[in-house]
Amino acid sequence: MKRTHPLEVTVALALVTLLVSFVAGPVPALLLVVVAAFVAVPVRLRRSFRGESPEPTSTTVEISPRGVSRREAIKRLGVGGAGLAVPVAVGGPTLIDSWKAEAGAATGPSGRTRQWGMIIDLRKCDGCQSQGTAPQCTLACIEGHFAPEPMEWIQIYESEMEGGGTQFIPAPCQQCQNPPCVNVCPVTATYSTAEGTVLIDQDRCIGCRMCMAACPYDRRFFNWGDPPVPPEAVLADYSAEHQVPARKGTVMKCDFCPEMARAGTLPYCAQACPNDAIYYGDLEEDVATNGRDVVSFSDFTTENNSFRLKEDLGTQPRVFYIPGHGEDVGRDPHDEGRLPTRWPWIERVKGAVTWRR
Numbered sequence: 001m002k003r004t005h006p007l008e009v010t011v012a013l014a015l016v017t018l019l020v021s022f023v024a025g026p027v028p029a030l031l032l033v034v035v036a037a038f039v040a041v042p043v044r045l046r047r048s049f050r051g052e053s054p055e056p057t058s059t060t061v062e063i064s065p066r067g068v069s070r071r072e073a074i075k076r077l078g079v080g081g082a083g084l085a086v087p088v089a090v091g092g093p094t095l096i097d098s099w100k101a102e103a104g105a106a107t108g109p110s111g112r113t114r115q116w117g118m119i120i121d122l123r124k125c126d127g128c129q130s131q132g133t134a135p136q137c138t139l140a141c142i143e144g145h146f147a148p149e150p151m152e153w154i155q156i157y158e159s160e161m162e163g164g165g166t167q168f169i170p171a172p173c174q175q176c177q178n179p180p181c182v183n184v185c186p187v188t189a190t191y192s193t194a195e196g197t198v199l200i201d202q203d204r205c206i207g208c209r210m211c212m213a214a215c216p217y218d219r220r221f222f223n224w225g226d227p228p229v230p231p232e233a234v235l236a237d238y239s240a241e242h243q244v245p246a247r248k249g250t251v252m253k254c255d256f257c258p259e260m261a262r263a264g265t266l267p268y269c270a271q272a273c274p275n276d277a278i279y280y281g282d283l284e285e286d287v288a289t290n291g292r293d294v295v296s297f298s299d300f301t302t303e304n305n306s307f308r309l310k311e312d313l314g315t316q317p318r319v320f321y322i323p324g325h326g327e328d329v330g331r332d333p334h335d336e337g338r339l340p341t342r343w344p345w346i347e348r349v350k351g352a353v354t355w356r357r
């Protein structure tokens with residue numbers, strides 16, 4: 001209900017008083033003012049006791065769907081004067097990041113937020129040559145996420161070593177702590193979480209592929225066509241932490257499987273490695289495991305001269321590598337080549353059409 005503004009009341013009272021003083025003289029007019037004051041003061045007191053503003057403002061406040069006023073949201077997002085749909089991602093984490101991160105961040109026994117990290121022991125990786133199969137980590141990740149061909153969220157590169165021979169280097173998303181992909185996304189579809197992972201929200205992704213151009217590790221993939229969806233994924237409850245089912249026109253990548261870690265299991269890739277080369281753990285609690293051995297994250301990486309890919313770029317990856325070429329599992333570095341990756345789940349989808357990267 002519209003309330004009368006005090007100014008309107010004052011003007012009306014002044015006019016009435018003027019009229020009365022002209023018609024009946026100054027004494028009745030003075031009496032009228034005194035009576036009006038006696039009536040007005042109790043009304044203000046009653047409103048005050050009810051907790052109402054005695055002088056309601058006329059400002060209109062728009063409430064956003066999340067229960068935060070549009071003005072407040074814009075202020076906290078740091079995009080003064082612009083709409084919420086405009087680019088807001090340049091720089092550090094935003095309110096949107098906090099909402100998403102706070103929703104699912106896990107804490108360790110010490111009460112501190114988990115900081116997921118990975119160690120890949122190249123001394124144990126032989127590209128699955130000893131298994132006579134394509135790399136098992138890649139296959140398990142593909143099968144676990146129904147990743148469309150040609151996506152290899154963890155890709156096994158074969159790299160020449162100084163002095164001859166080759167080594168295999170499994171490369172998931174490096175989960176950079178200074179991620180170029182996040183810094184360029186114009187709609188905050190890709191973002192860092194409180195647990196230190198970098199995710200993509202396909203609900204927000206507009207397919208501009210700027211993140212793909214920015215990633216120095218080539219760890220992002222685009223859905224150029226309608227991705228095949230197997231029956232078991234049709235009703236999947238989509239989440240940025242699992243990215244199932246895939247969607248045309250959006251970018252995908254390794255999500256670091258934080259929901260599996262919170263549930264107490266290792267990511268698909270670590271579970272599947274026949275040589276236990278992949279350790280996953282929490283930097284905050286300083287612990288990592290490959291499912292068989294439990295190690296101190298810091299001691300294991302420091303004592304074994306770990307390195308990170310393209311460290312000089314300042315991206316601060318969360319994936320650490322122990323140097324090696326499969327020597328712990330008997331691989332001859334001159335035994336080159338690995339079997340090509342396959343996407344077995346796609347064969348189960350009738351009429352599936354895929355694309356080239």
Ligand code: SF4
Pocket residue numbers: 172173174175176179180181182198214215216217218219220253315
């Ligand atoms: S590896 Fe690429 S996609 Fe992953 S966080 Fe780093 S820049 Fe982003």
Ligand code: SF4
Pocket residue numbers: 140141142144153154172173253254255256257267268269270
């Ligand atoms: S951590 Fe998860 S998403 Fe990343 S490569 Fe391993 S299985 Fe795939």
Ligand code: SF4
Pocket residue numbers: 124125126127128135136137138156168170272273274275276277278
């Ligand atoms: S990390 Fe393990 S599963 Fe992956 S290629 Fe190396 S040996 Fe095979």
